[in-house]
Each structure stands twice: as C-alpha cells, then as structure tokens.
Amino acid sequence: MKTNVKALVVGGGAVGTSIAYHLAKAGWQDVMLLERDELTSGSTWHAAGLLPLFNMSYATTHIHKYSVDFYKTLEEETGLNAGFSVVGNLRMAQTQARMDEYMVYATTAETCDVPYEWMTPAQIKERWPLVNVEGLKGAIFHPTDGYINPADVTMAMAKGARQRGVMIERKWQVDGYHWTGEAWEVTCTKMVEKGGNLVPSEEQIVITAEHLVTATGNHAQRTARLLGIKTPAIPVEHQFIVTEPDPALVEYRKQGGEEHPVLRDADAKWYVREERGGWILGPYELNAPSRFRFGVPDSFRADLFPLDLERIEEEYMSMIHRLPSSETVGLKDDFNGPICYTPDGNPLVGPAPGLRNMWLAEGFSFGITAAGGTGYYLAQMMVEGEAEIDMASLDPKRYGDWQTNDWAAAKNEESYEHVFILHHPDEEREAARPLRTSPAYDRQKAAGAQFGSVNGWERPNYYAPEGFDDHASRSFRRGGWWQYAVEEAKAVREGVGLIDATAFTKHTVTGNGATEFLDRFTCNKLPKVGRINLTYALTTAGTTRTEYTIVRNGEDNYYLVSAGAWAAYDRDYLLKAAEDFMAETGKLVIVQDVTTQWGVFAIAGPKSRDVLKKLIRDAEPETALSNKRFPWLSARQIELGMVPVNAIRVAYTGELGWELHHPIEMQNHLWDALVAAGAEFDMKLVGARAQNWLRQEKSYRAFGNELGRDATPAEADLPRFIDSSKEFFGKAAMEAKGIRSKCVTLLIDGPEDADPWGREALYLDGTKVGRLTSGGYSVAFGKSIGMGYVKPEQAVVGQKLKVKMFDQLWDAEIVEDSPYDPKNATIRMDG
Incomplete structure (x- = not known):
C-alpha cells in the first residue's frame, strides 16, 4: 500500500469516489481513496437515487446538471451500467404560489441550460392516467433526469477512477491528521470484522499527502474534531417506504404505458417513483430528528433506525390521494437512515478554514445528485486554482466559529422539513433565532423591525406597523413588505434614513508590513491617511475573491470593512495571505477580526448632515461635517453626544451620508440620540431591502451577486478601482482572461405586481x-431595476433586451452606470 500520494480522498461514498475520479481525470497522478468500511456503506447505500435538477442556487444547479449529464457517459467509459433510468421528473403544484415558485426557478434553469416543460393537469392525466390530478394547478417537467442506482453509479465511478490510476483502499479508518507545513500526515488504522462489528486492529500506517479531501458523510463531526475545526454538517433521519406491486400499475405497464417520472407533489411534501411494479414514497415530514450530533457511534455501520409511520401518516395518505391505486397495496420494505444536512441545505465544498491544502466535501443532503458535479468542480478548484463557476455559496466558511452543534442540529432539522416548503426569495427561516443580536435589537424590534439573518446576526430587513405578519407577507411577487421598503427607499432619496449595518465584517491590519502587504493583496491604490478606498482581493484565477472598503488610519494602520455574510470567509483568506507575505518578506502583518467590537449605523439622505449637526461635539459644529473639513471618501474620529465615533463619509445608498462605526457597548446610547435628533427631520428607520434597491440605482456591485469568483473586476466593469500600474496578486490571470462578459445595469418594464429577484435570464432576439445577478424596484424611476452580466457586444447603453419573469419576456434596457445621480452630486452635497 502506497504511503506517499499527491491527493488523499477520505470517504468512499458517491461524493468521495467522484472526487477521486475527477482529480485523476484532471491529470493528477498518485490519487488515493480510503474508505473505513466498504464503498457505498454510508448514506449512499440507502439513498433513493433521485436526480432532481430543481434547485434555486445557481452553483448547485450547475453541479446537478453536470452530474446528470456525466452519469450518462459512465457505461461507455467503464462498461458498467450505472442504472440510470431517464424517466424525467414531474414536479406538481396545487397552488398558484407553487407555480410562481416554479416559474422563478425556471429562469434560473435557463441560465444553466437545464431543459424543462410546462404541463397542465389534463396533459398529466393523459400521459400518466394513474395520477389523480384533482386540485392541481399544473407542473414543471424535467425530461432529462430521473433516478439512478446509487451503488451502481458509485461502483462505475470507482472503476473509472481505477482505470485512471486511482488507488482505492477499503477498511482503513483515519484516526489523525497532522500538517507538517508542507504536507499532510494521515494516521490510518486497519479495520477488521469482529462479531458483526467493524473494529480497529493494531495495524497502523501513516500516509503523507500533498492535498487532503474529506467526504465523510455522516462522520463529518468526527472529521471536524480530528481537524480542529467546526462544521454544521449533522445528519437528519430520512424515511422512505417501498410498497408491494400495485396491480393497476403492473397492468398499465403491461399494456405499454410508459414508466412514470419521479413524481413530486411539493405541497404534499413527498416524492414517489416506480419500483419493480410498486412505489417508493419518500416524505419530507415535520419533526424528523437530527442524529449523531457529536459523531457516529462505532457500532453504527450500514444500519437503519426504526420506522416511524405515525410521523409520515399525512404524507402517506396524500400519496394514496394522488395515486388512488396504491391504497390497497401493502408495504414491502422501509428505510429510515441518516442523511447529512446543513443549515441552508447546500453542501460544504471548498477549502477548510484555517488549514492548507485541506478540502471539504461534506453535508450532502442530495449526495447522489451532487456527487458527479462536486467532483468535477472541486477538482477544478484543486488543480487549476478556481472553478469555472462561483463556488462561494457552497464554501465551508460561510458559517463562522460562533456556530454550535445545538444550533446546527436545530437548523438542519428545519432545513429537512423545508425541502418542499415554498422557497420564497424573501424567506427567512425562524429556527434557532434570534442568536446573534446587536445591542439595539430590542429597540428596533419595538419600532417594527422585521429581521433577516446574516451570518447569524439579526438585521432589519424592513420596518412594519404593529401586527404585521412577515411570514404571511412573503411572495414570489411583491410581498406585503414591499410597500414599506418603498417608503424607506423614498425617505433616503428625499429626506433621511437610519440603517443598522452592524453585521459588516471588520478587520484591522497593522504592522511594519501592512502597507506593502495590502498593496500586493488588493488591486486598487491604497488610500492616503485619513482617506478611504474601495478595492478588491483577487483569486489565483484573477477573479474577485473579496471586496473591501479600506480606511487608512495611519501609515501602517488600516481598517477593512467587507460583507457581513462572509466574515469567516474573508478572515481566512486575509490571514492566509498575510502568513504567505510574512514568510516571503520577513515583515510583520497583524490581522485582527474586530467585527463584534464595533457597531455600525449608516445615516443617509439629503438631511443626514442636519441630523448629525445636532449631535456632533466640535468647536465649530456648523462646519464640522462640511466638504472642506469632512470631504467625501474620508474618515474622521468625531464625537456624537457621549459616543466616540469613527465616521466614514460614504453611503451604500448613493446619497449624502456617513457610516458611524462606534464601540458596540455604546450602541444603545447612540441609537437613542440619533432617533431623537432625527425626529425633527422625519428620519425613517430603513432596512436591508430598501438599501439593496438603492444601491442598484447607483450600480454598486454586491459581493455574492455581481462580484464573485467567476468574474474579474474588469468584467464587473470597475476599471476605476484597478490600478494597472502596480503589481498585485491575480493581476496577470485577470488580464489574460480579457472581457468574457460584462456587468450592466438595466431598467425593466416588468409585471405590475412583481420585480426581478436577480436570477433571471436575459434575451436578445430570442437568444x-x-x-441578472440582482433585482428589485427603483423608487427614482418608478419601475423594476436589475444588474447582471451580458456578452460584451451587448453591453452598451441603450441596448434593448428581454428579461424572463414568470414565464414571459419583459422589456429591459441597459442604462448608464449609476443611472441615479451619475455625477454623484448628491453624495458630494456641501452644507
């Protein structure tokens, strides 16, 4: 057995096997896979093998599509039939809201080239007469997917991997990981059968690997513990039952009837497919418990839990309603096994936090569907430095060290029962909340704040009157909250608004190497002392890794502000880059995460200076905030009442305004003072949704939307933030890419009751x-607005396009960047 390899993959399920296969296919030699038991002995063996293309995530949709296409090629390559039944997937809807969901999804599918068809109840009945279409509004049908045998597809990938030189070793358990500074030393113990159990023997080896990948499924907690990191991947029970043959189904097939697609009645929370003349029912019921919160017991192998039929009775009766012939059919088999989940239902794929050459592929609730694509895109990240699609939404570091097992278990149980809950783009899931709250939380709640959760922080989305039901207001069109967001946006444009931005990520960078480091690390000029600048850190591929607002407090003293949702993600990249710089130069760079030390309020609007004048303590308060003493894009330490504030003259809304960074323990005093001072000027409390609309009117790009690892800052059309005269990390790769697509802003004449969500396809002459990457409503123009990417030849002002919304094409026009106040006159307003 070889003990020195290029890459070691730990975990022999569908995901791990795919990763090993694709690393070898990408050209890596000396790839080894270890499995503590037998291949497929984890969740793979009891998976139902469904391959649903339906997913609201752009990255995950690409992953699923690759899997579906890839699995169809395996037999030709390996000679093994992967058991792929391409019967399609029929997703039925009982309500118009569900059809709206499908239409919102469908335009995402179009951006990823996923084919689909619409079907009426009559068409369903004509094609599959055993289906009771009573109460249905319609359905979306994916003709290219279906179901597959999980064991067969895993074995086919394993054979393909072996053919490409991958070494697959079974019955080896990893018991320790050690990073030497150059490679991983992995301690492995030989496992042996004893009394029906799998137990460790005395035989041990150490495998040295340049790169390490874990795809350990239900064992993710043990893996995290061995690595000294945290993960929210915790299994949840999933049941499915198999019926005896249904005589009506058997006769229907005997008469030449085509096999039913995988049936999904989303409103009834189940999927059903044919199985040897009978049916498989898989429900996603309420109250399914999490399991193995702190690790899988050693005695648990390819085992199952007792079935809990009472828990799925409602879903079972619903299946009988939809397939009446199943009522008299008995149960043949049942399964209740652990399936790993994450709080948002998406897997954890990418570099591990704080570790080098360590890659995670954990938390797969739809592991068979995602296995092929995960192997493909993760191999791209490992071999080439970045994937061709932006994988940030799946990055393991989207959850910080504040997470706990209790929090993850509660969120994963919620994620499980939300599989078939309506996925409104404005949804906010309630489990395990509130958890992270700024001091002003109670004041904001009393004022009508309706909160969203960002990296665990409670952040006001909008403010509503007493008795308003946020949950009931959610919609795929303009929800009940929309009118309040309009009022808030207008207040910022016409008067003054106050926004809580405490969730922003904040770091300080100091030391005698700080300036040189940041100059290399980011693509823009560094600001002078007392000034600020917007800049970007790039990936090895030259694409956008992170956006920073940099405040320069001294020659080697910097304060960095970045997106609140990406705190751990940003910190990890910043720390690793600083470590590399120090190792190369011997200079000192000190990076400190100060996110929880500083609260942030943003005050913006034509009257924002008037509010602050009432509070500022200065020898000349009338001029303290003037352009002469406090110009745009500068930072000053001021006092507002009794609170020392690091004030930054910048506003994400594009109006005259300031960010007020303050000691978080003084937040309530500052909040009360601002609210009191603002009363004279009818200051309105403003949430994140209005702010999101306002920033689009200024064409301000947002990380995770317009900015990401699939486009360069040049493609984001940000030349003013790129200093081509200097050398910076990723510069050569960025320039080599050229302009493959370009970011634009569009005004849209959409439906009267809906705005784009930022996932819609754009068309020109039917092509x-x-x-779109962002969408919303513009109070300045009285119509929908959006930002997105188009081919360079279409990225010209005045270009007429069509945007797909609710299965219709609507007129859209590319406008100049910053269509609202393009000369920044309001931001520079003096007073």
Whole structure:
C-alpha cells in the first residue's frame, strides 16, 4: 500500500469516489481513496437515487446538471451500467404560489441550460392516467433526469477512477491528521470484522499527502474534531417506504404505458417513483430528528433506525390521494437512515478554514445528485486554482466559529422539513433565532423591525406597523413588505434614513508590513491617511475573491470593512495571505477580526448632515461635517453626544451620508440620540431591502451577486478601482482572461405586481445573452431595476433586451452606470 500520494480522498461514498475520479481525470497522478468500511456503506447505500435538477442556487444547479449529464457517459467509459433510468421528473403544484415558485426557478434553469416543460393537469392525466390530478394547478417537467442506482453509479465511478490510476483502499479508518507545513500526515488504522462489528486492529500506517479531501458523510463531526475545526454538517433521519406491486400499475405497464417520472407533489411534501411494479414514497415530514450530533457511534455501520409511520401518516395518505391505486397495496420494505444536512441545505465544498491544502466535501443532503458535479468542480478548484463557476455559496466558511452543534442540529432539522416548503426569495427561516443580536435589537424590534439573518446576526430587513405578519407577507411577487421598503427607499432619496449595518465584517491590519502587504493583496491604490478606498482581493484565477472598503488610519494602520455574510470567509483568506507575505518578506502583518467590537449605523439622505449637526461635539459644529473639513471618501474620529465615533463619509445608498462605526457597548446610547435628533427631520428607520434597491440605482456591485469568483473586476466593469500600474496578486490571470462578459445595469418594464429577484435570464432576439445577478424596484424611476452580466457586444447603453419573469419576456434596457445621480452630486452635497 502506497504511503506517499499527491491527493488523499477520505470517504468512499458517491461524493468521495467522484472526487477521486475527477482529480485523476484532471491529470493528477498518485490519487488515493480510503474508505473505513466498504464503498457505498454510508448514506449512499440507502439513498433513493433521485436526480432532481430543481434547485434555486445557481452553483448547485450547475453541479446537478453536470452530474446528470456525466452519469450518462459512465457505461461507455467503464462498461458498467450505472442504472440510470431517464424517466424525467414531474414536479406538481396545487397552488398558484407553487407555480410562481416554479416559474422563478425556471429562469434560473435557463441560465444553466437545464431543459424543462410546462404541463397542465389534463396533459398529466393523459400521459400518466394513474395520477389523480384533482386540485392541481399544473407542473414543471424535467425530461432529462430521473433516478439512478446509487451503488451502481458509485461502483462505475470507482472503476473509472481505477482505470485512471486511482488507488482505492477499503477498511482503513483515519484516526489523525497532522500538517507538517508542507504536507499532510494521515494516521490510518486497519479495520477488521469482529462479531458483526467493524473494529480497529493494531495495524497502523501513516500516509503523507500533498492535498487532503474529506467526504465523510455522516462522520463529518468526527472529521471536524480530528481537524480542529467546526462544521454544521449533522445528519437528519430520512424515511422512505417501498410498497408491494400495485396491480393497476403492473397492468398499465403491461399494456405499454410508459414508466412514470419521479413524481413530486411539493405541497404534499413527498416524492414517489416506480419500483419493480410498486412505489417508493419518500416524505419530507415535520419533526424528523437530527442524529449523531457529536459523531457516529462505532457500532453504527450500514444500519437503519426504526420506522416511524405515525410521523409520515399525512404524507402517506396524500400519496394514496394522488395515486388512488396504491391504497390497497401493502408495504414491502422501509428505510429510515441518516442523511447529512446543513443549515441552508447546500453542501460544504471548498477549502477548510484555517488549514492548507485541506478540502471539504461534506453535508450532502442530495449526495447522489451532487456527487458527479462536486467532483468535477472541486477538482477544478484543486488543480487549476478556481472553478469555472462561483463556488462561494457552497464554501465551508460561510458559517463562522460562533456556530454550535445545538444550533446546527436545530437548523438542519428545519432545513429537512423545508425541502418542499415554498422557497420564497424573501424567506427567512425562524429556527434557532434570534442568536446573534446587536445591542439595539430590542429597540428596533419595538419600532417594527422585521429581521433577516446574516451570518447569524439579526438585521432589519424592513420596518412594519404593529401586527404585521412577515411570514404571511412573503411572495414570489411583491410581498406585503414591499410597500414599506418603498417608503424607506423614498425617505433616503428625499429626506433621511437610519440603517443598522452592524453585521459588516471588520478587520484591522497593522504592522511594519501592512502597507506593502495590502498593496500586493488588493488591486486598487491604497488610500492616503485619513482617506478611504474601495478595492478588491483577487483569486489565483484573477477573479474577485473579496471586496473591501479600506480606511487608512495611519501609515501602517488600516481598517477593512467587507460583507457581513462572509466574515469567516474573508478572515481566512486575509490571514492566509498575510502568513504567505510574512514568510516571503520577513515583515510583520497583524490581522485582527474586530467585527463584534464595533457597531455600525449608516445615516443617509439629503438631511443626514442636519441630523448629525445636532449631535456632533466640535468647536465649530456648523462646519464640522462640511466638504472642506469632512470631504467625501474620508474618515474622521468625531464625537456624537457621549459616543466616540469613527465616521466614514460614504453611503451604500448613493446619497449624502456617513457610516458611524462606534464601540458596540455604546450602541444603545447612540441609537437613542440619533432617533431623537432625527425626529425633527422625519428620519425613517430603513432596512436591508430598501438599501439593496438603492444601491442598484447607483450600480454598486454586491459581493455574492455581481462580484464573485467567476468574474474579474474588469468584467464587473470597475476599471476605476484597478490600478494597472502596480503589481498585485491575480493581476496577470485577470488580464489574460480579457472581457468574457460584462456587468450592466438595466431598467425593466416588468409585471405590475412583481420585480426581478436577480436570477433571471436575459434575451436578445430570442437568444439568451446573459443573466441578472440582482433585482428589485427603483423608487427614482418608478419601475423594476436589475444588474447582471451580458456578452460584451451587448453591453452598451441603450441596448434593448428581454428579461424572463414568470414565464414571459419583459422589456429591459441597459442604462448608464449609476443611472441615479451619475455625477454623484448628491453624495458630494456641501452644507
């Protein structure tokens, strides 16, 4: 057995096997896979093998599509039939809201080239007469997917991997990981059968690997513990039952009837497919418990839990309603096994936090569907430095060290029962909340704040009157909250608004190497002392890794502000880059995460200076905030009442305004003072949704939307933030890419009751030419607005396009960047 390899993959389920296969296919030699038991002995063996393409995530949709296409090629390559039954997937809807969901999803599918068809109840009945279509509004049908045998597809990938030189070793358990500074030393113990159990023997070896990948499924907690990291991947029970043959189904097939697609009645919370003349029912019921919160017991192998039929009775009766012939059919088999989940239902794929050459592929609730694509895109990240799609939404570091097992278990149980809950783009899931709250939380709640959760922080989305039901207001169109967001946006444009931005990520960077480091690390000029600048850190591929607002407090003293949702993600990259710089130069760079030390309020609008004048303590308060003493894009330490504030003259809304960074323990005093001072000027409390609309009117790009690891800052059309005269990390790769697509802003004449969500396809003369990455409503122009990417030749002001919304094409026009106040006159307003 070889003990020195290029890459070691730990975990022999579908995901791990795919990763090993694709690393070898990408050209890596000396790839080894270890499995503590037998291949497929984890969740793979009891998976139902469904391959649903339906997913609201752009990255996950790409992953699923690759899997579906890839699995169809395995037999030709390996000679093994993967058991892929391409019967399609029929997702039925009982309500118009569900059809709206499908239409919102469908335009995302178009951006990823996923084919689909619409079907009426009559068409369903005509094609599959055993289906009771009573109460249905319609359905979306994916003709290219279906179901597969999980064991067969895993074995086919394993054979393909072996053919490409991958070494697959079974019955080896990893018991320790050690990073030497150059490679991983992995301690492995030989496992042996004893009394029906798998137990460790005395035989041990150490495998040295340049790169390490874990795809350990239900064992993710043990893996995290061995690595000294945290993970929210915790299994949840999933049941499915198999019926005896249904005589009506058997006769229907005997008469030449085509096999039913995988049936999904989303409103009834189940899927059903044919199985040897009978049916498989898989429900996603309420109250399914999490399991193995702190690790899988050694005695648990390819085992199952007792079935809890009472828990799925409602879903079972619903299946009988939809398939009446199943009522008299008995149960043949049942399964209740652990399936790993994450709080948002998406897997954890990418570099591990704080570790080098360590890659995670954990938390797969739809592991068979995602296995092929995960192997493909993760191999790209490992071999080439970045994937061709932005994988940030799946990054393991989207959850910080504040997470606990109790929090993850509660969120994963919620994630399980939300599989078939309506996925409104404005949804906010309630489990395990509130958890992270700023001091002003109670004051904001009393004022009508309706909160969203960002990296665990409670952040006001909008403010509503007493008795308003946020949950009931959610919609795929303009929800009940929309009118309040309009009022808030207008207040910022016409008067003054106050926004809580405490969730922003904040770091300080100091030391005698700080300036040189940041100059290399980011693509823009560094600001002078007392000034600020917007800049970007790039990936090895030259794409956008992180956006920073940099405040320079001294020659080697910097304060960095970045997106609140990406705190651990940003910190990890910043720390690793600083470590590399120090190792190369011998200079000192000190990076400190100060996110929880500083609260942030943003005050913006034509009257924002008037409010602050009432509070500022200065020898000349009338001029303290003037352009002469406090110009745009500068920072000053001021006092507002009794609170020392690091004030930054910048506003994400594009109006005259300031960010007020303050000691978090003084937040309530500052909040009360601002609210009191603002009363004279009818200051309105403003949430994140209005702010999101306002920033689009200024064409301000947002990380995770317009900015990401699939586009360069040049493609984001940000030349003013790129200093081509200097050398910076990723510069050569960025320049080599050129302009493959370009970011634009569009005004949209959409439906009267809906705005784009930022995932819609863009068309020119019937041909898809791009996609939206942001969307919303513009109070300045009285119509929908969006930002997105199109082919360079279409990225010209005045270009007329069509945007796909609710299965219709609507007129859209590319406008100049910053269509609202393009000369920044309001931001520079003096007073």
